[in-house]
């Protein structure tokens with residue numbers, strides 16, 4: 001399932017392994033395989049939400065950390081990324097009215113986009129696969145925090161290949177184009193409707209109106225640490241009479257904020273925390289863009305995107 005890059009472990013004696021929750025069940029086999037080659041192994045029990053989430057504590061104990069299932073978005077010394085690609089049939093069964101489409105996908109499915117494009121071209125579609133910037137390794141790849149592959153798109157619609165709707169919703173809000181989500185495992189497709197998502201976000205922002213004790217959250221995870229942005233937001237808020245403090249923590253979870261007394265929070269860490277986990281928090285947790293909208297610095301709530 002995973003090709004462990006032993007050639008990159010040449011100078012290592014102790015090896016750490018870090019897996020996302022959905023793949024942690026394979027830690028036992030992976031650790032055995034590495035131990036058999038004579039290495040000492042430590043398994044990270046911490047979160048691994050994305051390539052941004054490197055376990056820097058285990059890194060102090062090992063010579064090399066194998067970070068599984070994400071593509072590199074930042075370079076951290078002694079961290080080796082091990083990709084995880086899920087194979088699927090690229091002959092996707094779609095029938096959409098737009099003839100010019102942009103293809104996007106996530107790290108697990110992006111390796112077959114070229115084959116998907118070839119198949120669709122054979123069916124009369126004009127297909128583009130954009131190149132991203134900053135954090136993006138593969139053409140057509142999107143992250144929940146980066147849609148730069150669609151920045152210069154001339155397509156009339158976007159087809160997302162992957163599971164779940166989060167990335168497809170992000171693409172629809174970013175491009176304002178029609179987006180179709182095709183799941184390559186269930187072989188089903190649906191058109192993405194962002195109306196409810198946007199309505200819910202405005203509702204959450206409306207709960208912050210008139211409140212002026214704000215916690216601005218910064219995560220210490222290497223690829224999520226947006227301290228400069230937090231400082232700018234604090235300053236902008238205070239210019240408009242809002243008292244803001246920066247709260248620094250690793251995992252942004254409801255229990256970590258529970259004993260604090262802020263009226264609402266602005267999350268500068270992973271955008272999924274604001275979008276996907278909003279119901280878990282006792283107080284509203286809004287994005288930097290939503291905060292700027294709240295204090296009158298922009299006209300809409302936008303979509304949170306980390307460019308670097």
Ligand code: SF4
Nearest residue numbers: 049050052144145270
């Ligand atoms: S910040 Fe969030 S969306 Fe971006 S790479 Fe990390 S986990 Fe993924």
